[in-house]
Amino acid sequence: xxxxxxxxxxxxxxxxxxxxxxxxxxxxxxxxxxxxxxxxxxxxxxxxxxxxxxxxxxxxxxxxxxxxxxxxxxxxxxxxxxxxxxxxxxxxxxxxxxxxxxxxxxxxxxxxxxxxxxxxxxxxxxxxxxxxxxxxxxxxxxxxxxxxxxxxxxxxxxxxxxxxxxxxxxxxxxxxxxxxxxxxxxxxxxxxxxxxxxxxxxxxxxxxxxxxxxxxxxxxxxxxxxxxxxxxxxxxxxxxxxxxxxxxxxxxxxxxxxxxxxxxxxxxxxxxxxxxxxxxxxxxxxxxxxxxxxxxxxxxxxxxxxxxxxxxxxxxxxxxxxxxxxxxxxxxxxxxxxxxxxxxxxxxxxxxxxxxxxxxxxxxxxxxxxxxxxxxxxxxxxxxxx
Amino acid sequence: xxxxxxxxxxxxxxxxxxxxxxxxxxxxxxxxxxxxxxxxxxxxxxxxxxxxxxxxxxxxxxxxxxxxxxxxxxxxxxxxxxxxxxxxxxxxxxxxxxxxxxxxxxxxxxxxxxxxxxxxxxxxxxxxxxxxxxxxxxxxxxxxxxxxxxxxxxxxxxxxxxxxxxxxxxxxxxxxxxxxxxxxxxxxxxxxxxxxxxxxxxxxxxxxxxxxxxxxxxxxxxxxxxxxxxxxxxxxxxxxxxxxxxxxxxxxxxxxxxxxxxxxxxxxxxxxxxxxxxxxxxxxxxxxxxxxxxxxxxxxxxxxxxxxxxxxxxxxxxxxxxxxxxxxxxxxxxxxxxxxxxxxxxxxxxxxxxxxxxxxxxxxxxxxxxxxxxxxxxxxxxxxxx
Numbered sequence: 194x195x196x197x198x199x200x201x202x203x204x205x206x207x208x209x210x211x212x213x214x215x216x217x218x219x220x221x222x223x224x225x226x227x228x229x230x231x232x233x234x235x236x237x238x239x240x241x242x243x244x245x246x247x248x249x250x251x252x253x254x255x256x257x258x259x260x261x262x263x264x265x266x267x268x269x270x271x272x273x274x275x276x277x278x279x280x281x282x283x284x285x286x287x288x289x290x291x292x293x294x295x296x297x298x299x300x301x302x303x304x305x306x307x308x309x310x311x312x313x314x315x316x317x318x319x320x321x322x323x324x325x326x327x328x329x330x331x332x333x334x335x336x337x338x339x340x341x342x343x344x345x346x347x348x349x350x351x352x353x354x355x356x357x358x359x360x361x362x363x364x365x366x367x368x369x370x371x372x373x374x375x376x377x378x379x380x381x382x383x384x385x386x387x388x389x390x391x392x393x394x395x396x397x398x399x400x401x402x403x404x405x406x407x408x409x410x411x412x413x414x415x416x417x418x419x420x421x422x423x424x425x426x427x428x429x430x431x432x433x434x435x436x437x438x439x440x441x442x443x444x445x446x447x448x449x450x451x452x453x454x455x456x457x458x459x460x461x462x463x464x465x466x467x468x469x470x471x472x473x474x475x476x477x478x479x480x481x482x483x484x485x486x487x488x489x490x491x492x493x494x495x496x497x498x499x500x501x502x503x504x505x506x507x508x509x510x511x512x513x514x515x516x517x518x519x520x521x522x523x524x525x526x527x528x529x530x531x532x533x534x535x536x537x538x539x540x541x542x543x544x545x546x547x548x549x550x551x552x553x554x555x556x557x558x559x560x561x562x563x564x565x566x567x568x569x570x571x572x573x574x575x576x577x578x579x
Numbered sequence: 580x581x582x583x584x585x586x587x588x589x590x591x592x593x594x595x596x597x598x599x600x601x602x603x604x605x606x607x608x609x610x611x612x613x614x615x616x617x618x619x620x621x622x623x624x625x626x627x628x629x630x631x632x633x634x635x636x637x638x639x640x641x642x643x644x645x646x647x648x649x650x651x652x653x654x655x656x657x658x659x660x661x662x663x664x665x666x667x668x669x670x671x672x673x674x675x676x677x678x679x680x681x682x683x684x685x686x687x688x689x690x691x692x693x694x695x696x697x698x699x700x701x702x703x704x705x706x707x708x709x710x711x712x713x714x715x716x717x718x719x720x721x722x723x724x725x726x727x728x729x730x731x732x733x734x735x736x737x738x739x740x741x742x743x744x745x746x747x748x749x750x751x752x753x754x755x756x757x758x759x760x761x762x763x764x765x766x767x768x769x770x771x772x773x774x775x776x777x778x779x780x781x782x783x784x785x786x787x788x789x790x791x792x793x794x795x796x797x798x799x800x801x802x803x804x805x806x807x808x809x810x811x812x813x814x815x816x817x818x819x820x821x822x823x824x825x826x827x828x829x830x831x832x833x834x835x836x837x838x839x840x841x842x843x844x845x846x847x848x849x850x851x852x853x854x855x856x857x858x859x860x861x862x863x864x865x866x867x868x869x870x871x872x873x874x875x876x877x878x879x880x881x882x883x884x885x886x887x888x889x890x891x892x893x894x895x896x897x898x899x900x901x902x903x904x905x906x907x908x909x910x911x912x913x914x915x916x917x918x919x920x921x922x923x924x925x926x927x928x929x930x931x932x933x934x935x936x937x938x939x940x941x942x943x944x945x946x947x948x949x950x951x952x953x954x955x956x957x958x959x960x961x962x963x964x965x
Contacts (some may be wrong), residue, residue, distance in 0.1 A: 197617075203610040203817060211604045218786060224589040227901070228887075229894035232581075250646045261647035261788070262584070264806035264816035274803070294806040297815065302803045395817060400604060402647070402788050402819025418804070419658070420650035420680040429683065430587060430650035431781060433788025436819075483588045501614075508615035 194509035196557035200489065201343050201373060201397070201548030202515060207398040213442035214400065217435040225432050226423050233396070239424055239432055243405075243440035249448045250371075250380045252391055252407045258427045259405050263372035264294045266391035266406035267337075269427065270368045271298045273414040274335045275307060277368070281548050282332030287534035288312040288320050289345065291339050295370055295474075296529070308332070317481040318347030318534050326357055335366045340380065343373030344530040344546060344558055345480030346490025355386025366412060372404070376447035376551070377458065377489045388412045394436065399443030399553060403436030407568065420576070454551040457489035461549050461558050465491050468562035473569050479531060479544060493546040494540045498572045503545050504567040512561055515546040581897035582943035586782070586875065587759060587934030588901060590823070593784040599828035600786065601602075601708040603821040611818050612809050613670035621682030625810055625818055628827035629791075633741040634777055635834045636757075636766045638793045644813045645791050645823055649758035652792035653723075654779035655813065656754045657684045659774070659800040660721045663695060664752070668718030674706050675919035676733065677725050681756055682915070694718070698904030703867040704733030704920050708776055712743055714768045721752045726766065729759035730916040730932060731866030732876025741772025756789070758782050762937070763844065763875045774936060775799045780822065784938060833937065840937040844874035847935050847944050851877050860956050865923035865930060867915060880926045884958045889931050892954040899933040911915050 197205065217238075223231030225239050244254030260266045275285065287299055289311045299309045310328045312320045320338060324568060329336075341348045351369060358365045368389035371380055376397040382390060389412060393404040406427075408414050416422075420429030447454070469476055475496040480486055495503065500516030505513055531541040547561075583591065603624075609617030611625050630640030638682070640845060646652045658855075661671065673685055675697045685695045696714045715722075722744060727734045737755060744751045754775035757766055761781040768776060775798060779790040788866045794800050802808075806815030855862055861882040866872055881889065886902030893900055917927040933947075 199610075199613070201614075201704065202613060203608060205606075205608040206604045208605075211601070213602070215597070218592045218600070219594075220591075222589060222591040224585075225586070227588060229585075229890060229899055248926075261651075261819070262816045265647075265804060267808055268804050268815075292807070297807060309869055363625040382687040393817075398817075400821060402721045418651060420654055420656050421678065421683060429654075429680065430648045431779075431787055433647070433786075433822075435786060436788045501655060504615060513615050513617060 194560045196553070197563050198489035198547040198553065198557070198561065199512045199515050200550040201546060203395050203401065204398045204550055205447055205552070206400055207443060209446060209447070209554070210399055210439045211443045211485040214435040214439040217438050221434070225434070235432070235434055236424065236554065236570060238434065239423070239437055246405060246444045247407055249444050250407060251355050251382045252409065256409055257405050257407045258425050259403060259421050259432060260428055261402055262395070263391045263393035266371050267294050268298050269406050269414070269417050270389045271295065271335065271392055271410070272302065272417045273427070274366050274368070275302055276417070277413045277415040278334040282334045282364070283307045284330055284332040285309045285335045285337065286312065286325060286328055286333060287335045287337045288339065288349070290314050290318050290320070290342050290530045291337070292343055293529070294373070295300070295337060295339070313538065314533050316534050318342050318345050318530065319481070320349055322350060322353055322357065325354065326567055329361060329365065331363060333365050335368060337368040337370070339373070339376055340369045340371040341374040341490070342480065342530060343528050344528055345492050345534065346487035347376060347480050348374070348485050348487060351385045353389065356364040359386050371440055374487060376444070377455070377487055379431045379451070382407070382409065394440035394443050397443050397447045398550065400439040403433050403440045424527065449520040455488050457551060458549050461553055461555065462488055462491055464555065464558050465547060467562065468558070469493055469565065472562060477540060479534065479536065491549070491550045493545060494536070494543040495569050495577045496540070496543065498543050498569055500543050500545050502572050503568055506572065512564060515548070516544060524540065580946045582939070582947050584933040584935065584939065584943070584947065585901050586900040586936040587663055587932065588786045589781050589787065590936055591938070592786055592831060593832055593938070595832055596785055596825045596828045600821040600825040603824050607820070611820070613636060621818070621820055622763055622810065624820065625823055628823045631827050632791060632830045633793055634789050635830050636793060638795065643791050643793050644811050645666065645789060645818060646750045647788055647819070648781070648815055648905070649756065649777045649779035652779070652790045653680050653756050655792050655800070655803050656775045656794070657681065657721065657723055658688065658803045660752050660754070662803070663799040663801040664720040664794055667749070669693045669694045670718040670722045671721045671723065672698065672711065672714055672719060672958050673723045674700060674725065674735070675706055676700050677723070677911045678729055678756055678825055679756065679915070681723060681725070687899070699921050701730035702920050703820045704728050704731050704916065705867070707736055708736060708739055711740065715743070715751065716745060717749060719751050721754060723754040726755045726757040727764055727873040727876070728866065728916060730914055730918065732873035733866050734760070734764060734851070734871050734873060737771045737773070745772050749774050760873060762830070763873055765837070768793070768795065775841040780826035780829050783829050784936065786822050786825040789819050789826045791826070834867050841874050843937060844935050847939055847941065848874055848877055850941065850944050851933060851947065854944070855951065858948060858952040863926060864945070865920065865922065875935045877935070879931055880922070880929040881931065881955050882926070882929065883962050884929050884955055886929050886931050889954055889957050892958065893950065896950050898950060901934070902930060
């Protein structure tokens with residue numbers, strides 16, 4: 194038995210996605226810039242994929258730019274807005290619970306003379322809306338808040354952020370990193386007053402190497418990379434055709450009968466959470482409960498055990514999970530998100546993150562609930578800390 | 580019958596490449612940063628692919644950084660060197676026959692206060708080595724010269740450039756865009772004294788969306804994109820695993836029995852050139868003849884005919900070629916390379932570029948030589964210019 198519960202880092206590619214990609218790895222190899230038939234076909238394919246992916250968040254195909262992933266999309270959003278609007282102000286607001294991808298970008302902007310404020314979060318990871326309102330000045334050009342924490346599942350109040358920004362006397366652009374929440378939590382750019390959104394294919398059972406930035410019509414943004422601009426005015430380079438087609442198919446699959454897919458993930462999430470709390474003592478849940486939590490995220494610390502040891506033991510039994518920081522497993526730093534919500538380093542190191550997807554099954558959760566308590570118990574027996 | 584002779588823009592993916600990629604689109608979906616088994620496997624895959632691709636130009640795996648393509652690799656090379664070394668000088672030398680990808684980058688650096696000199700070329704497209712020597716100053720930090728023109732096939736004297744740079748009192752980094760020449764002309768970074776080289780998978784029967792920059796050990800370079808750095812210290816974002824594996828396989832196939840593949844392309848090239856000159860009157864060859872010409876490139880203007888008309892007529896008969904500027908077919912500007920070698924706009928607009936690959940056959944050339952003369956003749960009959 195296997196259970197892949199690390200869908201926050203990457204997901205298996207859906208079979209239908211591979212099938213959709215294959216023609217673009219074989220007979221349909223045209224370059225979309227070219228005017229002969231193979232090229233025209235490729236061009237139409239890019240347009241139709243843009244339309245279909247953008248529609249899932251209520252945007253238009255012409256507002257979508259393909260990138261090599263959400264990391265590049267975040268970079269293009271944050272630095273692209275900063276570059277294009279610095280004459281209006283050099284102040285950016287983000288939060289302490291962003292993915293490192295966004296934080297590395299804002300740190301670079303600080304080195305370039307921008308002022309960046311990082312919103313505090315409460316013990317469940319929610320940003321402080323009052324603080325946001327207080328921090329906005331005439332110089333503020335961008336607010337970038339993650340849609341839902343990829344680590345602790347907290348769904349941030351983007352609608353309320355959007356309202357605060359709409360109430361300002363001047364335009365403050367609003368970006369969200371939705372790589373972790375896309376295809377897990379509904380997004381409506383209009384309703385949330387969002388100007389920019391970053392998404393990624395490999396987090397929704399699409400291929401690695403392709404993502405997108407959606408920027409609403411009229412948003413003033415500049416490219417951050419240079420080279421020959423192909424179909425896009427914002428991002429140079431030959432389009433990743435198989436990736437684009439795979440992304441389109443992945444989005445179509447994920448959003449087909451979306452509500453029932455969300456319900457399915459919620460059911461699995463609650464089953465896993467109930468099971469852990471019932472079968473294992475001394476656990477600490479990170480992030481909120483209920484509707485404010487991503488249907489896909491479960492994150493617990495197991496006291497007196499190292500997360501890494503649990504991860505390795507689960508791996509030996511076919512279960513894949515993440516520990517500590519979302520991405521930092523080779524770096525051994527405690528998660529900045531757990532630190533932001535006030536979790537002590539010792540407890541943070543014991544955190545295990547499970548990320549579900551529409552493709553997980555109840556059987557996998559049953560199996561995990563069979564194996565995990567044994568693993569934790571054994572490791573506690575061996576632990577020097579009693 | 581079909582003949583795809585536009586391998587300069589993009590190539591069909593080889594069957595073996597698709598086969599190699601498939602496991603990474605199905606069961607091998609691990610994220611290389613992660614320490615559990617799926618992740619460790621992915622990590623080893625990236626290392627082995629890096630090694631195997633870097634070896635084809637005499638470099639080490641640790642010197643290779645995967646990018647989304649040659650465009651990004653060029654951007655990383657040129658801007659990455661500029662950023663890391665601007666305290667030593669802000670002078671860059673390149674040529675008038677670079678791919679637009681490099682020219683858009685140097686134009687951006689000019690806007691940022693760098694001085695960029697563009698080497699002139701002679702009527703066959705060769706750069707002026709004397710001019711290069713004269714232009715180098717204490718402020719020069721980088722020389723970037725395309726290996727072989729993707730438009731007119733001129734193989735630039737990189738070895739001689741390398742010698743000139745080695746003779747300088749201070750270090751001048753040497754970069755080449757080898758996207759067009761990789762797997763067509765042998766490259767040895769040591770022999771050419773090259774510090775950096777950009778390559779792309781989709782030009783050598785690999786997939787779109789993956790390329791690489793190889794920067795020799797000790798080369799001072801800074802990232803140009805920000806985000807969470809995965810395995811690479813230079814380029815952020817989750818590795819495009821299927822792309823990386825496809826790139827590796829494409830390189831392995833291309834460099835297996837490399838000499839005979841080069842001979843094959845040369846034979847096809849010469850057959851095509853001889854046939855065109857024998858069967859069609861009033862043609863003008865662009866670029867040199869013989870060993871100084873890429874085995875893959877053929878470029879002729881057919882007087883009194885529009886290149887675009889030839890292209891469309893050939894397309895209707897299953898033959899794909901490029902016209903005018905390498906990439907500009909949707910833009911209708913005359914090729915900057917043809918302009919640089921002194922070709923008049925009217926003649927440049929009639930230029931047709933054929934780019935061969937190891938996968939083309941004699942039959943395809945025979946078919947092209949059957950169709951092309953008829954097409955040119957018919958179009959000339961219709962032409963108002965006599």
